[in-house]
Every structure is written in structure tokens, then in C-alpha cells.
Amino acid sequence: MGNGNITLTINGEEVTAQKGQTILEAARGNGIFIPTLCYHQKISKTGACRICVVKINDRMIKTSCTEPVTEGMKVETEDEEIVEIRKGILELLLAEGDHNCLYCDANGDCELQSLCYRYGIEPSGSDFPKNTREIDYDSSYGLKRNENRCILCGRCVKACAEIQVKNVWSFAGRGSHAHLTSDISEKIGDSSCVACGTCVQMCPTGALSFQQVLGKGQAWELTKSSSICIYCGVGCKIDFYTNREGQLVKALGCDDGPNNGHLCVKGRFGFDFVQSDKRLKKPLIRKNGNLEEASWDEALDLVVSKFSGYKEKNGPDSIMSFSSAKCTNEENYLLQKFMRAVIGTNNVDHCARL
């Protein structure tokens, strides 16, 4: 021991951890898997689902996401007893909710589904009263909420409170009546939600999902590509997901960027213009008060003659450019370069400044 390090044994192997770390953090830091559901590294610890239980010193069963490491501690992450406990927890979660993965928005991208597969649990015909809560399909611009798939892990509650600092979600009711509720109204669209989508990104099941992706492709059908958000100077890094038809269907905050995985409503949902059928594909020139389609040569010749005329008559500072957040960074760079080097003015502005 030294430098704040702790030595403990996990599954018979001696490992080191930092003082103050939990068993889960120590295990993950040493490449050892422990399943979790309510835990997420971006929010405070809850210790609610108990799927992460481990055996300590051959006698105590504790939740590894909340239990700190101590010097000389001996941890078993998955013996027969632990597996039985985890199976029981998963069986209860499945029994309570409506988990028909075939029709679920999270199929293939669900932490509950992965754990049920790992531990060999299938939905049973149990008599446990099933959740039959109304599905909120479309009250919100971007979110869909199906509480029948909610496992009450609380990740959305904490994500909204601690990351977006909105406190939209909370729990109401007790026992089998416990359920998720939003502020102001049961309908998420009538609540104070600002549609940042963080709760959806953090939900481990299909209880919360993005409307834009519904019916357009399940997790394994989508291709990921990373880009930078075009809307403001923060420059959030976004993982965009494209379906088989090449449509952009989903945006997730990327953990590598300055946004640390978070997005606001613009980065999250503001990509629909890319495939809008209202986009101009040909230049338009106003003739006799009407906009008419023109060739690129005709349009460029017109712009050159107009700009040259204004510059000659009134000087370069009589011209300014106003560029768009919907263009790429490179396109915006080119426009300011054109204004400075070709026109000869510093009159350059951008809508993201407003």
C-alpha cells in the first residue's frame, strides 16, 4: 500500500485500486466485468437495482457500485449465489414490465436485454401485476416514453437533475405502483423538458426513446459516424447514426468531445434539414419578381457582376457576408476567406453569434 493505493483481491487475483474507489470502479479499472443497471459513471450513485452485488470476504453481499474498497478486501464478482441473486432480480424486472423485445425500440441496444441473455432469463408467464401505463408516443417533439419497459433505475431522473439541471423526472407511488412522472404534467411534452435527450441517451432500456428513429432502423442496422455540431461555438462532438437507406436517424453525444456526451436540443434533433425535400438543389434567380431556376454558370456570373459592380462603386466594405450554422466548418471558413481575400472586407458574420 502507498500513494493512496489499496491492494485487494478480486476473483483470486491481487489488484490495486485508488483509495475512495468503489469495488465496481476497481473491478472495471482492472478489466473485470460486473453488471450494472442503475449505475452510470456520469451521475451520482443510486444503489437501487442491486444487479451489481458481489460477495465480500466470503460472507457479505454488497452492491459493488456503492461499496468502497478497503485494504486486503477479498471480492468474488460472480459465484453461484451471486448468479442466482442476479437471475432473481432480472426475473422480477421482466415479470413487472412489458418486455417483448421484438417490438421494442431498444432491441439490440438494451442493457436489460443483454443481461437477460447473459444469465439465460426469458419473460415468464408470471402472475405478478404487469405495468399497464399509457404510452406517451408524441406529446414531446423528440421523445417517446413507454413506462411499461421502465425498470425504475432512476438514471433519467439523475441525468435530468444533475446533467441538464432541469429536474423534470421523479418517481411517484409506492411498491408495485411506483412509476416515473414528469413535472407539471404526466405528458412529457407539457412538462418543463427542454428536449436535450440526455435522459433517453442514459436510459438502459426502451422506456425512453427518440421519435426520429422509430421504424427507421434498429440499433444493429445503423452506421455510426462522428461529426461536430454546427450550431454554436461549443463544438459538441456528435455520433450520427445512418440507416440502410442512408438517412440520418439519430444523434448521440460523443464522450470524447468537449460536451462529454451531452447535447442540447439543437445538436440532438436539428439534423432533419439534411434530408429535407425543401432543400434547394439548383440556384434560383429572381426575374420579374419571381424566383426561377438557373444554371450554376448563370448564377455565378450574376453574383460576380453584382459584387464587382458594388465593390467598384462603393468600395469593398459595402459588401458583407452572413454565413450559416447549417454549413460545415470548412464551408464557413471558405466564405470568410473569400470575403477577406477576394472581396477585401472584414464584414463577415455568422448566425451562431445571435
Ligand code: SF4
Ligand atoms: S426494454 Fe429491453 S428487455 Fe425490454 S423489451 Fe425492450 S429490448 Fe427487450
Ligand code: SF4
Ligand atoms: S430531455 Fe433533457 S430536459 Fe427533457 S426530461 Fe430528458 S434530460 Fe430532462
Ligand code: SF4
Ligand atoms: S425511464 Fe429508463 S432511465 Fe428512467 S427510470 Fe425507467 S428505465 Fe431507468
Ligand code: FES
Ligand atoms: S448498479 Fe449497483 S445497485 Fe444498481
